[in-house]
Amino acid sequence: MDTVATMRDQEAAHGQDGTRLSTRExxxxxxxxxxxxxxxxxRGQLSSRREPGDRGSTFDAKEVAALARRNRREPGGSSPTGGDLSVRTGITLIDKDRYYFRGVDAAELAARHSYEEIAEWLWxxxxxxxVTFTAPDTAVTVARRAVNALPEHSGPTxxxxxxxxxxxxxxxxxxxxSPDAVLGVARALIPTLVAALPPRRRDHRDEGPLARRLWGRLTGRNxxxxxxxxxxxxxxxxxxxDLAASTLAVRVAASARAHAYAAVSAGLGVLEGPLHGAASGLxxxxxxxxxDRGTAGPVIADELRAGRRIPGLGHRLYPGEDPRAGALFALLKDVPGAEPALAAAxxxxxxxxxxxPLHANVDLALAVLTVASGMDATAGETVFAVARTAGWIAHTLExxxxxxxxMRPSGRYVGPRPPQPLPR
Incomplete structure (x- = not known):
């Protein structure tokens, strides 16, 4: 395999004087x-050009050769067993106090486009x-049957x-x-997940944008x-x-070529941790x-006395306020009845x-929405999981x-050195 790769690099090198390569080459x-x-x-990993009169696109040979090298194990870029130390991605960039989806400001994108439209942009x-997503009747029927068989105390994840x-x-x-098949799975799986959750109102109907369908499964209010x-x-x-813990789990599953349902399931397994998707419930x-107490002072004191972090505050990737929190707080001001929860936040x-010097993160903003809307404490976890499924699919495709x-890192063995006697 290394010989073939070397030959590919040598062939590409001949075109590094400006010669363009065809798609087949x-x-x-x-x-x-x-x-x-x-x-x-x-995904922004290659640039293409189409000359007047040409039937297909051409590619810079030097750029192709560089991508070919990145796609293989390189000295200093992988562990001895082939586990990459970093993951290339063209999906999300986090930069200081802002973040971007495929180069576009994520907060501005979310302010102007629906969840389904943003999912398509990522994919x-x-x-x-x-665009709206439609759940197949067969999938919804079997998913509801399985969910209804769970104990009543089962959580949303x-x-x-x-x-x-x-x-x-x-x-x-x-x-x-294949990309088309995985996209078909994604467009059907996300609405199926929502439809499988028990509705909070008897007259709830699964129609319209996904947010409206999800609302009826989070609260009984109109x-x-x-x-x-x-x-x-x-x-x-x-x-x-970017590569949150659940997303990394998804990419490990996809690296082993698990299908998209299994990759999403891997992400859901990690999401349930209190330091990740369940943080909004806290x-x-x-x-x-x-x-209830009328002031935050004694509540904060109780949290600190118990040795706990204050939920909803601070984010390791943002020195200031989480931009997701700022975007939601600005909209929450217009929500009827949200002012008491906003004042508490x-x-x-x-x-x-x-x-x-801790700032609000998205978990605190989600908590304001769930409290103001009469939702359960687990509602934020549900929102997080449904939303992130689209991102997991994007990473799966990538x-x-x-x-x-x-993604096969090598372990650093710290146990007893062999040979050891057989245990009695």
């Missing part, structure tokens, strides 16, 4: 299918105005994980990992347009956030406590700021284009 040098070459272009690099596995069982084409806008914006803001309970931030099983 680029595919051969990269060792991929021609359609994968265009996938690299859509394909194209916007589809007005339990239900979503079971729904994903159930939906996979009725999809005989789930092992087709939705107003301002609240629906906050929920839809939250879904769009949370769709991806902020929800704290907000209720502040509202401001009290929490200002009280804590007297001792440590990982399928990489070398299989590349």
């Amino acid at each position: 680029a595919a051969e040098l990269l060792g991929v299918k021609p359609e994968t070459v265009y996938a690299y272009v859509s 394909t690099g194209q916007l589809r105005p007005g 339990d239900r979503l994980r079971v729904a994903a596995v159930a939906a996979a069982t009725v999809d005989p084409l789930r092992f087709d990992l 939705p107003d347009e301002a609240s629906l806008r906050v929920l839809d914006t939250a879904l769009g803001l949370l769709v991806d956030h 902020a929800h309970r704290m907000l209720l406590d502040v509202l 401001r009290d929490i931030v200002s009280t804590t700021a007297r001792h440590t 990982e399928y284009e990489e070398r299989p099983l590349r």
Whole structure:
């Protein structure tokens, strides 16, 4: 394999004087299918050019050669067993106090486009105005049956994980990992996950944008347009956030060529941790406590006395306020009845700021929405999981284009040195 790779580099080197490569030549040098070459272009990993009169695109040979080297194990870039120390991605960039989806400001994107439109942007690099996702009846039926069989105390992530596995069982084409097939899975799986959750109102109907369908599974209150806008914006803001723990798990699964349902299930398994998707539930309970006591002071004191971090504050990737929180707080001002929860959140931030410079993160903003809308403490976790499913699919698609099983780090053994006697 190394000899073939060297030959590819040598062949590409001949074109480094400005010679352009055809799609077929680029595919051969990269060792991929021609359609994968265009996938690299859509993700910003290759640039293409079409000359007047030419029937197809051409590619810079030097750029193709560099991509071919990156796609293989390189000295200093991988562990001895082939596990990459970093992951190339063209999906999300986090830079100081802002973050971007395929180079576009994520907060501005979420302010102007629906969750479904943002998902399509992540998956394909194209916007589809007005797109909505439809759940297949067969998948919904089996997913609801599986979810309804769970114990009553089951959490939202339990239900979503079971729904994903159930939906996979009725999809005989789930092992087709081609981009078009995976996109078909994504557009059907996300609304299936929502439809599998038990509705909070008997007259709830699954129609319209995904945010409206999800609302009826989070609260029994009638939705107003301002609240629906906050929920839809939250879904769009949370769709991806670079290589969070759950996303890394998804990429490991995709690296092993697990199908998309299994990759999403891997992400849901990690998301359930209190330091990840479940963090908004802790902020929800704290907000209720502040509202009950009338002030944040004693609540913050209790958290610190117990040795706990203040939920909803601080983010390791942002020195200031989480941009997702700022975007949601601005919209929450227009939500009827949200002012008490907003005031409690401001009290929490200002009280804590007297001792440590922590800013609000998206979990606190989600908690304001869930408290103000009469939702359960677990509602934020549900929003997070549904939203992030689209991002996991984007990373799955991206990982399928990489070398299989590349995420195989080597362990550093610290146990007894062999040989040891057999245990009695």
